[in-house]
Amino acid sequence: MADTAEAETSELAYGPTDWDDHHHLPTNTGLTNEKVTMWAFLGSDCLLFGALISTYLLCRNRVGPATKGPTAADLFDIPFTSVSSFVLLMSSLTMVLAVTSIQRAEMEQCKLWLLTTAALGSIFIAGQVYEFTGFYREGLGFTTNISSSAFFTLTGFHGVHVSLGIVMLVTMWVLVTRGNLGPERAETIEIIGLYWHFVDIVWIVIFAVVYLIP
Amino acid sequence: MNTATVSEDEGHQEHSEHGLSDFGYIKIAVILAILTAVEVATYFFDFGVVEIPSLLILMVVKFQIVVSYFMHLKFDSKVFSYLFVTGLILAVLVFAAMGTSMAFWQNPSGCDASTFC
Numbered sequence A: 001m002a003d004t005a006e007a008e009t010s011e012l013a014y015g016p017t018d019w020d021d022h023h024h025l026p027t028n029t030g031l032t033n034e035k036v037t038m039w040a041f042l043g044s045d046c047l048l049f050g051a052l053i054s055t056y057l058l059c060r061n062r063v064g065p066a067t068k069g070p071t072a073a074d075l076f077d078i079p080f081t082s083v084s085s086f087v088l089l090m091s092s093l094t095m096v097l098a099v100t101s102i103q104r105a106e107m108e109q110c111k112l113w114l115l116t117t118a119a120l121g122s123i124f125i126a127g128q129v130y131e132f133t134g135f136y137r138e139g140l141g142f143t144t145n146i147s148s149s150a151f152f153t154l155t156g157f158h159g160v161h162v163s164l165g166i167v168m169l170v171t172m173w174v175l176v177t178r179g180n181l182g183p184e185r186a187e188t189i190e191i192i193g194l195y196w197h198f199v200d201i202v203w204i205v206i207f208a209v210v211y212l213i214p
Numbered sequence B: 001m002n003t004a005t006v007s008e009d010e011g012h013q014e015h016s017e018h019g020l021s022d023f024g025y026i027k028i029a030v031i032l033a034i035l036t037a038v039e040v041a042t043y044f045f046d047f048g049v050v051e052i053p054s055l056l057i058l059m060v061v062k063f064q065i066v067v068s069y070f071m072h073l074k075f076d077s078k079v080f081s082y083l084f085v086t087g088l089i090l091a092v093l094v095f096a097a098m099g100t101s102m103a104f105w106q107n108p109s110g111c112d113a114s115t116f117c
Helices: A002-014 A033-059 A078-103 A107-137 A146-177 A183-212 B002-018 B022-044 B048-070 B078-104
Strands: none
Touching: A033 A146, A033 A183, A033 B078, A078 A107, A078 A183, A078 B022, A078 B048, A107 A146, A107 A183, A146 A183, A183 B022, A183 B048, B022 B048
């Protein structure tokens, strides 16, 4: 009887789906399956980007015997890309603020930070489109040489990841605005945040290895 | 009702134990911004032989900070760390395997694979 009352009180306080590591979850690991799945996905995504970065490093200065044209490294605009990198880095801050906001049940703040993160991500993508357009005008297309193919594949895949992140952020904003996502499901925002931070750390590696290291 | 309120307070305390305060996250972001500025400075100034090692160290430090604090890996279950680090190790192995194959493998015509002929 006492147990039943305690369970009811617990459900009133946290809701049936609000669990964290301090509670025993009905899973084998004691962790939520959604979060474990996201971390497993991020671990596997490391392999994708590891392969793409490796390929670029091996091809960065090679144009091949039958092709010619500039390499991407010849056309880099480091000051411009630095600003883009800074924008993406700061979007990680706004993302984590969105997570802490929903955990405190500050829904208006959460919506604001979600939109800000999506906007910063959009600025980064706009910068990437501008950069790619500039490269194309300078004669560097996807098939110009091996170096350009490796560069566009790597940065393009990262851009697709960021774009998907923006779609997820806007979806979260819609759900929060409609009241379909409340503090009891804060972990959903946290999981989207993990994905967003991941695209940020991938760019940290790309920016250093591809753009800055000569 | 009172019990529920007390439980909510306890829940908030747990969240703060899980990570940093908002101000703490802002401090982390400022550190990341400073590290990025140092990185970019290597493009404008000649750092000589320490340029590449310092860029790699800065990259690893930034990576570690984002993963530990923004992604909460420092405060979360070790299971998540194992999953992520396994992926990272495999990615490094992929790089090592590709590097090794490109450096040592040659086709029968004598054309070095590294020239993509």
